[in-house]
Amino acid sequence: MRVLTGIQPSGALHIGNYFGAIKQMIDLQEKSDLFIFIANYHALTSLKDGEALKHNTLDAAINFLSLGIDHTKVTFWAQSDVKEVLELYWILSGYTPMGLLERAHSYKDKVAKGIAANHSLFSYPVLMAADILLYDSEVIPVGKDQIQHVEITRDIAIKFNNDFGDIFKVPEFKVDENVATVPGLDGAKMSKSYGNTIDIFCSEKELKKATSRIVTDSTPMEEPKNPFTCNVYALAKLFLENDELEALKVRYQKGGEGYGHFKAYLNGLIWDYFAPAREKRAYYVAHKEEVIAILDEGAAKARHIASAKMDMIRNLVGIYR
Numbered sequence: 001m002r003v004l005t006g007i008q009p010s011g012a013l014h015i016g017n018y019f020g021a022i023k024q025m026i027d028l029q030e031k032s033d034l035f036i037f038i039a040n041y042h043a044l045t046s047l048k049d050g051e052a053l054k055h056n057t058l059d060a061a062i063n064f065l066s067l068g069i070d071h072t073k074v075t076f077w078a079q080s081d082v083k084e085v086l087e088l089y090w091i092l093s094g095y096t097p098m099g100l101l102e103r104a105h106s107y108k109d110k111v112a113k114g115i116a117a118n119h120s121l122f123s124y125p126v127l128m129a130a131d132i133l134l135y136d137s138e139v140i141p142v143g144k145d146q147i148q149h150v151e152i153t154r155d156i157a158i159k160f161n162n163d164f165g166d167i168f169k170v171p172e173f174k175v176d177e178n179v180a181t182v183p184g185l186d187g188a189k190m191s192k193s194y195g196n197t198i199d200i201f202c203s204e205k206e207l208k209k210a211t212s213r214i215v216t217d218s219t220p221m222e223e224p225k226n227p228f229t230c231n232v233y234a235l236a237k238l239f240l241e242n243d244e245l246e247a248l249k250v251r252y253q254k255g256g257e258g259y260g261h262f263k264a265y266l267n268g269l270i271w272d273y274f275a276p277a278r279e280k281r282a283y284y285v286a287h288k289e290e291v292i293a294i295l296d297e298g299a300a301k302a303r304h305i306a307s308a309k310m311d312m313i314r315n316l317v318g319i320y321r
């Protein structure tokens with residue numbers, strides 16, 4: 001089963017990204033033919049700082065490898081290293097009705113927020129369709145916000161197949177309903193744009209500062225507290241086994257401890273959980289050439305598939321070589 005997903009290199013990763021998306025990928029790499037790429041062409045739609053994009057692309061690769069993406073099990077590359085995707089993007093544009101793109105929520109939302117619309121923002125889903133169809137992907141694990149983009153991909157694939165036969169696999173999206181939205185420091189969804197994140201690779205001091213900002217109620221120290229309405233508890237839950245969670249619940253309900261104690265406990269949980277990843281990250285930061293070699297190897301594998309697929313498609317649509 002070919003499973004494919006992409007992530008934009010958009011800077012520091014937070015624990016919402018980890019539990020919302022990356023953890024599933026680490027599980028999936030054991031049981032599927034998993035393709036993961038860093039969507040740096042997509043990032044161009046919003047990031048107009050070349051040095052920052054270069055830095056973020058390599059940094060994203062370092063982060064994913066540090067968190068447990070295993071390049072011996074996954075085909076892992078940077079989108080821009082397989083140029084065929086841009087050629088397919090253009091060919092698919094001819095099979096994409098304007099109305100399909102005009103209905104895209106993510107485009108409409110950005111315009112509604114006053115972001116100046118340019119063509120790349122508008123045609124973003126066609127590039128995403130090219131990412132998916134080029135590699136005969138069958139399942140696309142994504143967060144809820146990307147479902148419509150996979151539906152657009154299906155529409156484009158079906159339209160192309162109507163003309164040429166069974167050329168593209170029509171992909172399915174896969175959303176992990178078990179992972180509730182990870183709350184941020186203020187209880188709203190953790191998101192970089194809300195400024196309420198706990199970053200995975202921050203310093204110990206920054207982590208302390210972040211956990212100290214978690215919003216709680218003002219129940220006095222000696223009184224029992226409700227774990228189920230507490231953000232500290234909701235975050236701790238991500239890191240705990242059932243019996244440990246039960247023990248924490250008992251501490252809440254017993255009273256005698258303040259939120260400061262629970263925040264300090266959470267702090268320790270986060271710091272320890274990501275300790276192995278931090279160590280690996282320090283290694284990769286010092287050995288960037290290894291990371292680049294891993295991306296090169298992944299790109300070669302991806303290109304091999306892409307190139308055969310594009311030969312067939314060029315031939316079908318009549319592009320002479």
Ligand code: TYM
Pocket residue numbers: 004005006007008009016017020021039042127128131132140141142143144145146181182189190191
């Ligand atoms: P991007 O980079 O915005 O997000 C990467 C993935 O993480 C999911 N996600 C979340 N899931 C749960 N909770 C959250 N708070 C949260 N925030 C983000 C996203 O849904 C996504 O699955 N267009 C894509 C990148 C892309 C792609 C593709 C994906 C380009 N081509 C082909 C799949 C297949 C994007 O911007 O994701």
